[in-house]
Amino acid sequence: MKIGIIGTGSMGSIYASFFARNGFQVTCYDIWEEHINAINKNGLRLSGVSGNHIVYEIKATCEFNDLKDHDLYILATKGDSVGDAALKLSTFKLKNSLVVTIQNGLGAAERISKYMPTENVLLGVAQGFGASIPKPGHAHHNGMSMIRIGEINGGITERLNKVVNAWEKAGFTSRGFEDIQQLIWEKFVCNVAYSGPCSVFGKPIGEILSDDDMKKVSLGCALEARKIGDYKNINFSFEDTLKYVIDFGNKMPLSKPSMLQDVEAKRKCELSSINGMVVTLGKELDIDTPFNTVVTSIISAREKHYLK
Numbered sequence: 001m002k003i004g005i006i007g008t009g010s011m012g013s014i015y016a017s018f019f020a021r022n023g024f025q026v027t028c029y030d031i032w033e034e035h036i037n038a039i040n041k042n043g044l045r046l047s048g049v050s051g052n053h054i055v056y057e058i059k060a061t062c063e064f065n066d067l068k069d070h071d072l073y074i075l076a077t078k079g080d081s082v083g084d085a086a087l088k089l090s091t092f093k094l095k096n097s098l099v100v101t102i103q104n105g106l107g108a109a110e111r112i113s114k115y116m117p118t119e120n121v122l123l124g125v126a127q128g129f130g131a132s133i134p135k136p137g138h139a140h141h142n143g144m145s146m147i148r149i150g151e152i153n154g155g156i157t158e159r160l161n162k163v164v165n166a167w168e169k170a171g172f173t174s175r176g177f178e179d180i181q182q183l184i185w186e187k188f189v190c191n192v193a194y195s196g197p198c199s200v201f202g203k204p205i206g207e208i209l210s211d212d213d214m215k216k217v218s219l220g221c222a223l224e225a226r227k228i229g230d231y232k233n234i235n236f237s238f239e240d241t242l243k244y245v246i247d248f249g250n251k252m253p254l255s256k257p258s259m260l261q262d263v264e265a266k267r268k269c270e271l272s273s274i275n276g277m278v279v280t281l282g283k284e285l286d287i288d289t290p291f292n293t294v295v296t297s298i299i300s301a302r303e304k305h306y307l308k
Contacts, residue, residue, distance in 0.1 A: 086112040
């Protein structure tokens with residue numbers, strides 16, 4: 001199976017490393033030339049809970065057309081870049097290909113549908129990785145739980161099982177879910193709890209949880225997301241949102257959410273898909289979101305300043 005990975009940041013690099021090490025033909029694409037050049041010159045180094053590895057069997061490219069004629073495309077971009085990736089993918093013949101999109105936050109399927117049909121698109125949730133890029137050509141992950149995949153409209157299908165099996169063969173723990181929206185929303189609540197607050201305070205997850213004031217903001221953001229999910233009749237698997245969010249954070253206390261990494265590097269972050277999405281949905285549904293509104297405003301103001 002030929003794997004095309006679109007977006008070779010921390011998570012895309014982890015995917016590329018595992019698939020290439022386990023016999024898949026991998027092409028990874030990104031516009032970050034320094035990272036792509038480092039992979040082609042020195043191989044892709046992966047460190048963390050799965051050990052230290054350098055993988056040379058990866059074709060890394062900044063040319064999108066090099067991704068033509070692959071069997072499985074993995075969209076590993078940030079949420080606000082999914083539409084651009086879908087627009088480029090729409091020029092390919094995808095009749096016999098599948099696409100799995102894995103992002104933090106909400107809205108990936110809707111962004112994709114603006115540019116291409118979604119009949120061949122599956123939704124994924126990466127749980128418990130805590131990934132980062134220490135330097136070009138090197139990805140690190142603090143944890144590794146599960147890759148969860150599902151059909152946009154629900155149900156267990158033959159092609160879903162095929163994709164899950166591919167992830168399993170690549171060395172991941174993976175599972176197909178009949179209701180992937182449940183999983184997306186459950187991770188969304190955790191993303192909301194930590195992405196924005198960690199970025200506002202400049203702290204990793206463990207330090208947020210160890211300070212009563214920062215923790216109050218974190219949990220307040222999470223509860224607002226849960227309230228919107230309940231309004232939308234999401235079938236959450238847990239009743240105690242605070243316990244769920246705290247347990248999630250305690251598994252990776254040293255982790256810096258990708259939003260914080262972006263803010264520290266003065267890059268555009270995926271605010272609109274996470275804490276900003278809570279604010280957007282709150283306005284649409286007439287639900288107050290004071291914690292997320294303040295967090296979103298602070299990060300947005302900082303972003304505007306450093307992106308000038």
